[in-house]
Amino acid sequence: MKQRKRPVFFALAAGLLAILLALAVGANQPEARAPVGELYLELLVTKGGPPGYDIPPDCSVWREIHPNPGTLRHQSGFDDNSDGLLSPCDIIYLDQLPYHVKWVGPTYWVTRLQEPVALEPEVEPTGENPTCETWHEIYPFFCTPRHIDAWEDNQDGVLSVCDIVWMNEVPCHIDRIELNITAEPLPSGTEQESWGTIKSLFRRVYR
Ligand SMILES: [Ca+2]
Ligand SMILES: [Ca+2]
Numbered sequence: 279m280k281q282r283k284r285p286v287f288f289a290l291a292a293g294l295l296a297i298l299l300a301l302a303v304g305a306n307q308p309e310a311r312a313p314v315g316e317l318y319l320e321l322l323v324t325k326g327g328p329p330g331y332d333i334p335p336d337c338s339v340w341r342e343i344h345p346n347p348g349t350l351r352h353q354s355g356f357d358d359n360s361d362g363l364l365s366p367c368d369i370i371y372l373d374q375l376p377y378h379v380k381w382v383g384p385t386y387w388v389t390r391l392q393e394p395v396a397l398e399p400e401v402e403p404t405g406e407n408p409t410c411e412t413w414h415e416i417y418p419f420f421c422t423p424r425h426i427d428a429w430e431d432n433q434d435g436v437l438s439v440c441d442i443v444w445m446n447e448v449p450c451h452i453d454r455i456e457l458n459i460t461a462e463p464l465p466s467g468t469e470q471e472s473w474g475t476i477k478s479l480f481r482r483v484y485r
Contacts, residue, residue, distance in 0.1 A: 310421035311345055315463040317377065318344040318416050319351060320385055320456040330457070331363045331382060340372065343385065343396050343458070344416050370461060377461035385416065385458040388443065388450035395450065397424060398458065405436050408443060 312318065319340040333356060342349040355371030368379040386397045397413040400423070408426045415422040430442035430449075441452045 310419075312420065312460075313462070316380075317342055317351070317372075317461050318458065319372075319461060320458045322350075323457075331365065333358060333362070333364050333368075340459075344420050347417060364457075364459070369464065370459070372461070376464040378464050379459050379461050381460040383458060385456050386413065386443075386452055387454045387456065388452050390445070390448055390450045393418070394453070403437075407431075408437055413445075 319342055321334055322339045322341055334353060336353055336355060338353040340351040340353060342351060351372040353370060353372060354374050355376075357369035359365060359367040364379070364382050366379055366381060370377050370379055381398075383398060384403055386399075388395050388397065394417070395415060396417040397415050399408070400412045400414050407429050409429050411426045413424045413426060415424055424445045426443050426445060427447065428444040429437070430444075432438060432440040437452075439452050439454055442449050443452065444450070
């Protein structure tokens, strides 16, 4: 009977250790969420790597990282701010609704303790050694700063897929680097029209 209990004991101990490790990684992290309506999105690319900062064609598909991971958004239109690039202050239409682009840049997807993690750099990325940079975790612990303690290059000389970055003494393998945006909703044409109608009614009542 004692021999049968050992695997159960070890399984429980392993489970407890995994929970403690997860808690250690997520320690001091009050749950945070983006402002209501704000979206963190990555561009789905079917071939090759991220397309830099070129304006994606309409009908591109964006995948939400936060607040609803995995939700797909259809790009139905785009108004450039005249710089010819995907950049802050552009307007992107997702499923017919307008959003103001607040941020454009890479998101690093890494594996940490066998779990996927998404992070954004807090400064303009150089593509070089990121040691001592702070990255902003988007998933799963949204809005958590992560200090990059060290970097192990895969010998191509730049920050790239298959490099290792160390955070909180944990090695994290870079699995992919995506093109991402943060977008906040703008009033739609219908909402602007409705608000205009309400204001005109008030003007008539209080005239
Ligand atoms: Ca632009
Ligand atoms: Ca590299």
